[in-house]
Amino acid sequence: MDRYRDAVNSDLLAVVPALNEEASVGDVVASIRAELGADVLVVDDGSTDDTAQRALAAGATVVRHPFNLGVGAAMRTGFCHADRHGYKVLVQIDADGQHPPGEVAPLVEMVRRGDAGGPVSVAVGSRFAGGSGDPYEVSALRRAAMRMLSRSVSRRLGTTITDTTSGMRAFGPDAIDRFAVSYPTAYLSDTVEALLLAGAWGMRVVEVGVEMRPRETGVPSNRSVRSAYHLLRLMFVISVFGVRRPLQRTGL
Numbered sequence: 001m002d003r004y005r006d007a008v009n010s011d012l013l014a015v016v017p018a019l020n021e022e023a024s025v026g027d028v029v030a031s032i033r034a035e036l037g038a039d040v041l042v043v044d045d046g047s048t049d050d051t052a053q054r055a056l057a058a059g060a061t062v063v064r065h066p067f068n069l070g071v072g073a074a075m076r077t078g079f080c081h082a083d084r085h086g087y088k089v090l091v092q093i094d095a096d097g098q099h100p101p102g103e104v105a106p107l108v109e110m111v112r113r114g115d116a117g118g119p120v121s122v123a124v125g126s127r128f129a130g131g132s133g134d135p136y137e138v139s140a141l142r143r144a145a146m147r148m149l150s151r152s153v154s155r156r157l158g159t160t161i162t163d164t165t166s167g168m169r170a171f172g173p174d175a176i177d178r179f180a181v182s183y184p185t186a187y188l189s190d191t192v193e194a195l196l197l198a199g200a201w202g203m204r205v206v207e208v209g210v211e212m213r214p215r216e217t218g219v220p221s222n223r224s225v226r227s228a229y230h231l232l233r234l235m236f237v238i239s240v241f242g243v244r245r246p247l248q249r250t251g252l
Contacts, residue, residue, distance in 0.1 A: 001077075002064040004056055011088040012038040012108060015078030016060070017071045018095035022049040025095045029058035032093060035101035036108070041081055042095070043074040051095075071167070072190030076183040079171075083180035088112075090171045099125070099168045103210040107170035110208060121175045121203035122195070124161060125168030125210035149192055152238050157199040161207050165191045168210060175203060193237055 014032045018025050029040050042055035046068035055062050063077055075092060082090045089111050093099045107123040114120045149164045165188065171179065178201055184193040198205050 001066065002062075004052070004062045004064075006061055008039060008085050008087075010037060010039045011086075012036065012091070013078070013082045013085075013087040013089070014038040014040045014091050014093050014101075014104075015075060015082070016040060016042045016055075016093050016095045017045055017074035017078075018042050018047065018051050018055065019045045019068060020047045020049045020051060021095035022047075022051045022054050024097045025051050026054040026058040028093065028095055028097055029055055029060045032101045033059055036091070036105060038091065039087075041078055043077050045069055045071070045074045070185060070187060070190070072183060072185035072187070075190055076179070076185060079176055079180040079183055082176045087176065088173055090176050092167055092169045092171075094167055098212050098214070100211070100213065103212070104168060104170070106208050106210075107168070110206060111170045111172045115206065117204070117206070119172075119204060120206050121172045122198045122205045123170040124163060124166050124195070124205065124207040125212075126161070126163035126166055126207040127210065127212055128162040129207050129209035148235075149238075152235070153192060153195055156196055156238070157205055159205065161195060161205065163207065164195060166207075167191060168212065174201075178203075189237065196238065 014036060016025070016028060025042060029042065032038055032040050040060040042052070042060040042062045044052040044055070044062055044064040046065050052062045052064055063081065065074065065077070079090065089108055091104050091108060093101065093104060103125060107125055110120050110123040146165065150162050153164045154160045175198060179194070182197065184190050184197070195205055
């Protein structure tokens with residue numbers, strides 16, 4: 001694993017998983033630094049283009065995986081970096097420009113200060129909670145799957161989460177500490193199972209309505225057959241989650 005630059009200038013770290021996002025990653029890094037004042041860690045997850053170089057040029061710290069491990073593994077690398085350097089808040093932001101940094105700011109504030117219900121460990125940016133609808137073309141099958149996941153996860157957490165697969169999230173110190181050793185790496189588990197783990201650890205999860213942009217560059221990671229397989233796997237994970245012992249900070 002290669003690492004470039006390693007400076008700490010803020011208590012807020014933006015982790016940007018990236019796979020062949022040379023066309024957008026530089027602008028994403030620049031906008032995060034300008035709008036959030038955050039340090040930026042780009043986890044180059046096996047790119048074969050100039051993603052790492054353009055992220056560095058824009059002012060990010062870059063960690064390079066030798067080959068593609070997936071978003072979950074990239075995020076675990078980000079949590080380890082945040083834990084090692086003592087960051088207080090970690091935010092996840094896509095490298096393709098779908099997540100405007102201005103929309104991430106309320107998530108950061110929620111984790112920093114909590115709300116009337118108390119402290120918040122994980123804040124999820126939801127495309128649906130604000131009532132503006134889905135800005136993307138979503139097939140009927142995908143929409144049905146998302147609703148099924150939402151019902152299952154909301155029931156487990158005891159609070160409504162309408163966008164369980166959202167990749168726009170903020171995490172507080174306790175979540176950083178736990179996920180540094182146990183963030184799920186399987187496809188879809190990095191979003192959905194992570195919420196279940198947070199709930200099992202007694203962490204409070206909330207969602208905040210946000211707007212996201214359509215992908216402008218790059219290629220989505222999901223494919224229909226692959227997504228169907230992982231959805232079935234994930235539903236099995238959810239069904240047995242209540243009888244599993246949650247991962248502890250001391251190991252896997």
